[in-house]
Amino acid sequence: MKIVNLFLFGFLLVGCAGSKVLPRYDQMHYNPYGAQIKISDGKGYRLQGELIAANDSGVWVLRNFNKEDAQALSPFPRIKNPIQTIDSGNFYFFPMSEVNGFTIKYARSRKYAAMMGATVITFGHGVISSISFPLNLIVSGAVAIAGSKAYQYNEGNLHKNELYQFARYPQGLPNPLDVRQLGNAVFQPALVTPKRIKGYETEDFAKNKQEKRGILE
Amino acid sequence: MKRSANRSWQVPLLLLLLVLVSCQTYYFRTTYDSANELLDRTNNLKQPPFLKAHLKNGEVVIWENQWKLDSSQQFIVGRGVHYDVYRRNPVVGECKIPISSVSLFETNRKLKNPEAGRIGALTVLGIADVALGVYCIMNPKACFGSCPTFYLNPNANYHYSDAEGFSSAILPRLAYTDADALPNLPATSNLDITMKNEAMETHVVRGVRLKIFPKEVGKTVLQGSNHRFYSVNNKINPIKATGLEGDVLPALLSPDHFERFSLAHPKSMKHREHIDLEFETKEIKDLGFQLHFRQTLMSTYLFYSAMDDMGNDFAAIFAEMDAKGGPFLKRFQRIQSSLGGIEVSVYDEATQTWKSAGEFSEFGPIAIENQMIQLPQFSSQHRVKVRLTMNQGLWRIDAAQLVHIEKEVTPQVIEPMGLNDRNSGNLVSLPNKENPLVTTPGQQFTWKFSLPSAGNSWVAFLESEGYYLEWSRSAWVKDKNIQRLTRMGVAPESYFRSEANNYKEFEKTMEREFWDSRYSDKKVVYENR
Numbered sequence: 001m002k003i004v005n006l007f008l009f010g011f012l013l014v015g016c017a018g019s020k021v022l023p024r025y026d027q028m029h030y031n032p033y034g035a036q037i038k039i040s041d042g043k044g045y046r047l048q049g050e051l052i053a054a055n056d057s058g059v060w061v062l063r064n065f066n067k068e069d070a071q072a073l074s075p076f077p078r079i080k081n082p083i084q085t086i087d088s089g090n091f092y093f094f095p096m097s098e099v100n101g102f103t104i105k106y107a108r109s110r111k112y113a114a115m116m117g118a119t120v121i122t123f124g125h126g127v128i129s130s131i132s133f134p135l136n137l138i139v140s141g142a143v144a145i146a147g148s149k150a151y152q153y154n155e156g157n158l159h160k161n162e163l164y165q166f167a168r169y170p171q172g173l174p175n176p177l178d179v180r181q182l183g184n185a186v187f188q189p190a191l192v193t194p195k196r197i198k199g200y201e202t203e204d205f206a207k208n209k210q211e212k213r214g215i216l217e
Numbered sequence: 218m219k220r221s222a223n224r225s226w227q228v229p230l231l232l233l234l235l236v237l238v239s240c241q242t243y244y245f246r247t248t249y250d251s252a253n254e255l256l257d258r259t260n261n262l263k264q265p266p267f268l269k270a271h272l273k274n275g276e277v278v279i280w281e282n283q284w285k286l287d288s289s290q291q292f293i294v295g296r297g298v299h300y301d302v303y304r305r306n307p308v309v310g311e312c313k314i315p316i317s318s319v320s321l322f323e324t325n326r327k328l329k330n331p332e333a334g335r336i337g338a339l340t341v342l343g344i345a346d347v348a349l350g351v352y353c354i355m356n357p358k359a360c361f362g363s364c365p366t367f368y369l370n371p372n373a374n375y376h377y378s379d380a381e382g383f384s385s386a387i388l389p390r391l392a393y394t395d396a397d398a399l400p401n402l403p404a405t406s407n408l409d410i411t412m413k414n415e416a417m418e419t420h421v422v423r424g425v426r427l428k429i430f431p432k433e434v435g436k437t438v439l440q441g442s443n444h445r446f447y448s449v450n451n452k453i454n455p456i457k458a459t460g461l462e463g464d465v466l467p468a469l470l471s472p473d474h475f476e477r478f479s480l481a482h483p484k485s486m487k488h489r490e491h492i493d494l495e496f497e498t499k500e501i502k503d504l505g506f507q508l509h510f511r512q513t514l515m516s517t518y519l520f521y522s523a524m525d526d527m528g529n530d531f532a533a534i535f536a537e538m539d540a541k542g543g544p545f546l547k548r549f550q551r552i553q554s555s556l557g558g559i560e561v562s563v564y565d566e567a568t569q570t571w572k573s574a575g576e577f578s579e580f581g582p583i584a585i586e587n588q589m590i591q592l593p594q595f596s597s598q599h600r601v602k603v604r605l606t607m608n609q610g611l612w613r614i615d616a617a618q619l620v621h622i623e624k625e626v627t628p629q630v631i632e633p634m635g636l637n638d639r640n641s642g643n644l645v646s647l648p649n650k651e652n653p654l655v656t657t658p659g660q661q662f663t664w665k666f667s668l669p670s671a672g673n674s675w676v677a678f679l680e681s682e683g684y685y686l687e688w689s690r691s692a693w694v695k696d697k698n699i700q701r702l703t704r705m706g707v708a709p710e711s712y713f714r715s716e717a718n719n720y721k722e723f724e725k726t727m728e729r730e731f732w733d734s735r736y737s738d739k740k741v742v743y744e745n746r
Binding site for chain 1: 248267269271273274275277279281298300302303304305307320321323325331332334335336338339342343345346349350
């Protein structure tokens with residue numbers, strides 16, 4: 001039964017590791033989006049999504065559209081919900097004074113949880129598989145857990161006043177900004193790695209750039 | 218006590234888990250409010266970091282490491298990507314940004330091998346898995362086990378076991394008596410033979426005895442495939458031996474553990490192959506064909522696959538097989554008969570046909586059997602042609618010879634004088650059919666015999682009677698597949714075809730490593746090698 005649970009856990013980890021709203025660890029330097037954040041007020045209210053901006057007054061978060069909801073409500077309705085929903089209904093503000101704990105994840109690891117499937121190789125170990133099978137599950141599970149927890153900060157190693165560094169707009173919310181047009185990241189390497197963009201070396205780019213980005217030159 | 222023993226290995230595992238789970242925090246990002254600060258901090262770096270310029274209007278430009286900050290002209294230039302405020306329509310190419318439009322600079326230092334620890338852990342695990350796999354291939358007895366093994370040298374490992382008992386007696390109802398030749402008895406008359414349970418099995422031993430014959434110059438005694446004993450002389454080696462891979466003669470000349478075997482057919486585990494042998498002799502009367510042989514791990518693979526497919530019904534199916542015989546027992550036996558033994562036939566020049574002589578069918582992949590089949594009457598001018606027909610990939614042949622059969626002989630039976638538990642040193646009462654000796658994994662017993670004279674003056678065979686019960690493995694429970702098990706028994710041909718690919722993968726490493734582990738200095742007769 002425990003082994004079955006470990007496998008189920010592995011599959012859950014595979015699901016987490018496959019999140020496309022974060023760049024892979026070796027592509028995070030190209031990321032034009034914000035990190036993923038989970039904030040809690042310590043009283044049951046929680047908010048998660050992409051960190052759009054942060055300053056002394058609070059944190060702005062865009063919900064991940066592939067998820068049902070960005071908010072978790074406190075089981076105690078008398079406690080005031082600190083989360084404010086803005087305009088589109090997908091954009092939220094969490095006052096900095098109410099931030100009790102947070103986790104920032106800025107990249108995703110490799111899909112180590114898939115390696116748990118490789119434990120079937122231990123069936124070739126005969127009776128020793130009674131040791132090697134759980135050992136493989138434990139080690140590959142531990143690696144998968146470590147992978148899923150990598151590239152994170154929390155209130156223990158990052159002060160909440162430094163959250164802005166991992167926001168999509170660390171300079172603050174641009175003005176004007178139509179929040180209804182904000183979309184999530186979908187990480188396909190071609191969009192974030194200059195060298196991999198098709199047509200990178202063609203002359204069309206200069207023309208394209210002139211047309212679309214006249215303000216730059 | 219048991220709980221604390223279980224925990225003893227859990228502690229280091231949990232520590233390992235904690236080490237692996239504990240995450241390193243990377244500090245790689247820095248932000249700068251002004252271009253001067255950016256210039257100061259990055260000027261001395263050997264490699265410029267990734268640079269992001271967050272513009273006042275919300276757009277962002279990202280340069281990898283080919284950027285320049287021109288403080289006199291007040292712009293940054295380099296190849297990069299420019300995103301609009303909503304991060305749409307990225308434009309790639311030469312990006313020249315006025316410093317005045319930048320609200321905040323951000324540099325990102327590239328992390329060096331951030332995944333090295335995790336990849337390292339999995340690499341170590343992978344190496345350990347492969348090493349253990351190789352160990353199991355080299356020590357199938359230790360990993361997969363089967364039946365009791367007997368040793369004249371108690372410190373020898375399974376590679377050097379002198380005999381193995383009742384390999385196919387997997388149930389009480391299948392108990393039988395098995396005799397194996399003991400080739401080199403020591404010069405003393407007091408003989409100790411160690412019996413080991415080296416597998417995850419319960420061995421039920423009803424009796425062990427010696428059958429001995431006085432040694433005579435130029436003669437020896439062989440056991441026939443009919444389990445009778447014959448005095449033979451004048452051994453004749455083959456002068457030609459051809460298998461599917463060509464010449465296999467060097468492997469078959471002497472019983473030296475330099476064996477000929479083939480790999481299973483890629484399309485089906487059941488596929489017949491021949492080895493044709495030629496002997497030069499004019500005396501063709503009373504000829505016997507002597508073969509040193511054992512099985513590959515194909516039968517072990519099939520046996521374990523079947524038990525794997527039984528899953529948590531393993532015990533119930535075995536109980537039913539033992540109590541009633543039942544359909545599963547018939548299926549098991551159908552598998553055995555389907556793959557068959559080593560059929561021996563001799564070429565009759567008069568009729569120009571192959572005449573059947575019989576079949577070797579002793580099971581077991583560990584100890585090498587040494588048996589003989591009496592050849593039928595046939596005619597031949599100069600050369601005797603013998604054909605071995607067998608399932609491809611199922612048998613290892615160590616040596617093949619012709620012998621002249623002198624007569625059938627009756628052995629002198631030597632019952633053991635005593636039995637010692639090697640672990641405790643205690644004397645144990647001798648077993649019989651009603652009160653068998655039951656052994657569990659790790660147990661070793663010494664059978665004590667007293668021969669009429671020095672051991673090296675006798676040709677001896679060790680006879681053991683009993684059965685063994687395989688232990689269920691937790692891994693089998695989850696892989697239950699009664700449908701496949703049924704197909705194995707009901708439609709073995711189809712099963713052998715569908716399972717061929719899986720077995721070929723297993724066999725590729727198994728046979729190679731098994732062979733290389735022991736005979737690396739010799740040429741191997743081997744398909745596609």
